[in-house]
Amino acid sequence: MLTKRIIPCLDVKDGRTVKGINFVDLRDAGDPVELAWQYSVQGADELVFLDISATDEKRKTMAELVKSVARQINIPFTIGGGINEIADADILLNSGADKISINSAAVRNPQLIDDLAAGFGKQFVVVAVDTKAINGKNYVHLNGGRIPTGIETKSWVLEAQERGAGEILLTSMDHDGTKGGFDCKQLQKINRMLSIPVIASGGAGSREDFAEVFNETDVDAALAASVFHYGQILIPDLKQYLKEQGVLVRQVNEE
Amino acid sequence: MTGIINYGAGNIFSLTAALNRLNIPYGMINIPEELEKYERYIIPGVGHAGAAMQKLRNSGLAESIPTLRKPVLGICVGMQLLTDFSEEGNSRLTGIVPLNTLHFNKEHGLKVPHTGWNQVDLDKQNLLFDGLGAQQYFYFVHSFFIEFNPKFTIASAEYGIKFSAVIQKDNYYGVQFHPEKSGVAGEKILSNFSLLA
Numbered sequence: 001m002l003t004k005r006i007i008p009c010l011d012v013k014d015g016r017t018v019k020g021i022n023f024v025d026l027r028d029a030g031d032p033v034e035l036a037w038q039y040s041v042q043g044a045d046e047l048v049f050l051d052i053s054a055t056d057e058k059r060k061t062m063a064e065l066v067k068s069v070a071r072q073i074n075i076p077f078t079i080g081g082g083i084n085e086i087a088d089a090d091i092l093l094n095s096g097a098d099k100i101s102i103n104s105a106a107v108r109n110p111q112l113i114d115d116l117a118a119g120f121g122k123q124f125v126v127v128a129v130d131t132k133a134i135n136g137k138n139y140v141h142l143n144g145g146r147i148p149t150g151i152e153t154k155s156w157v158l159e160a161q162e163r164g165a166g167e168i169l170l171t172s173m174d175h176d177g178t179k180g181g182f183d184c185k186q187l188q189k190i191n192r193m194l195s196i197p198v199i200a201s202g203g204a205g206s207r208e209d210f211a212e213v214f215n216e217t218d219v220d221a222a223l224a225a226s227v228f229h230y231g232q233i234l235i236p237d238l239k240q241y242l243k244e245q246g247v248l249v250r251q252v253n254e255e
Numbered sequence: 256m257t258g259i260i261n262y263g264a265g266n267i268f269s270l271t272a273a274l275n276r277l278n279i280p281y282g283m284i285n286i287p288e289e290l291e292k293y294e295r296y297i298i299p300g301v302g303h304a305g306a307a308m309q310k311l312r313n314s315g316l317a318e319s320i321p322t323l324r325k326p327v328l329g330i331c332v333g334m335q336l337l338t339d340f341s342e343e344g345n346s347r348l349t350g351i352v353p354l355n356t357l358h359f360n361k362e363h364g365l366k367v368p369h370t371g372w373n374q375v376d377l378d379k380q381n382l383l384f385d386g387l388g389a390q391q392y393f394y395f396v397h398s399f400f401i402e403f404n405p406k407f408t409i410a411s412a413e414y415g416i417k418f419s420a421v422i423q424k425d426n427y428y429g430v431q432f433h434p435e436k437s438g439v440a441g442e443k444i445l446s447n448f449s450l451l452a
Contacts, residue, residue, distance in 0.1 A: 001373065001413060002369065002371050002372070002373045002414060003371060003373055003374070003392065004371075005371050005372065005373045006302070040438070045371065045372055046371075050407070070268055070269050070272045071272045071275065071370070072272075072276070074273065074276070074435070074436065074437070074438050074439070074441065074442060075394070075436060075437075076394055076396075076433075076436045088271065093265075093266045094266055094268060095268060095271060096266065096268035096269045098269070098396075098436065120265075120302070121265075121301060121302045121303070122368060122398075123301075123368045123370065123396045123397070143417055166368055166370070167370065194366075195365075195366060195367060196366055196368075197366045197368075197370050197371070220366060220371060221371070222369070226435075250392040252371040252438065252439075
């Protein structure tokens with residue numbers, strides 16, 4: 001049986017991780033590769049690197065980072081942040097990225113999804129969607145929830161799937177940063193509409209939140225950042241807990 | 256030394272990175288004449304099986320592959336190329352292993368592509384599985400699968416339907432998952448293959 005995936009997300013700026021302090025034995029807490037390695041050993045199923053730098057050198061630093069990760073990490077990883085065109089994706093693929101995540105570039109130019117899927121296969125294309133409720137309806141937002149697009153989230157995810165997205169990473173901006181739990185209601189609604197995997201994001205604060213999202217919705221994976229980076233949740237503990245709660249997860253210590 | 260069949264079927268950086276980590280020496284095979292230099296072969300592959308088969312034909316290697324007598328390991332689409340036929344583009348493949356590559360049925364309510372870590376039952380004893388327990392998790396990402404067959408399937412997984420996770424016919428092996436992305440268990444498969452002769 002297919003297991004539910006636990007995905008730590010690392011924010012990277014100019015080739016360095018921005019958060020992430022609470023690991024023992026880290027030689028360099030700012031080194032994304034070292035952090036990634038720690039997560040892979042602990043049993044993370046996949047990793048997401050989000051590049052938040054805004055320099056002209058970005059494409060080059062991203063490619064270098066992706067190569068270092070691919071050389072040293074033995075689990076799949078996605079890279080996101082500032083991928084605007086086929087050429088960006090091509091460099092990342094050839095540097096060893098398993099998937100790329102596109103967000104605002106896809107909203108601005110939906111054809112990009114078709115082009116990426118045609119060029120590299122659907123499995124390579126994750127469409128990240130930041131969603132926020134306005135008067136009870138969910139709309140796609142850009143720039144970390146600051147800019148409303150007026151596009152309804154449910155119609156956008158369907159369009160993304162239709163155009164060739166291989167996976168949807170859905171972040172609830174109303175839940176993100178609250179540590180009050182995932183937006184299970186919306187996640188299940190969106191998940192039921194789609195025939196591609198859905199990654200839940202936004203709101204993880206405790207082990208119980210992960211159990212809740214997997215027991216109350218059929219999402220395929222759950223992503224979180226700070227609860228992992230600051231050691232509030234350790235992945236082996238989380239996986240053990242999820243197993244006890246009846247969630248099918250991969251346990252590395254059984255290998 | 257292991258030769259990687261280099262027919263332009265997508266990115267092989269992750270595969271070569273894994274071989275480097277494991278200290279497995281390898282080289283690239285671009286033309287049929289280079290085949291004899293190696294003791295075993297890996298056929299990588301991502302993307303569309305029909306397109307991959309066409310690239311393999313264009314490289315001139317498609318005719319040589321069925322004649323090989325040394326160990327061959329197909330990975331993902333590289334595994335599917337070993338079969339007779341794929342529903343992906345209704346493509347005729349090498350026909351080395353008499354099986355079909357089919358599409359996961361969306362009517363089962365399954366997400367396609369099948370993405371993530373699935374439990375694999377190592378049904379038959381094999382040198383490829385040396386040092387691994389009877390059940391292992393491996394990382395999959397694919398929309399097409401090779402039908403289960405008790406004769407050629409040596410490891411199986413379930414996703415709505417039981418399918419071939421690993422097949423073998425004589426010196427030909429195929430793995431549907433990505434050993435280069437499947438943690439320690441995946442690396443073990445690559446190491447074990449590198450010892451086959």
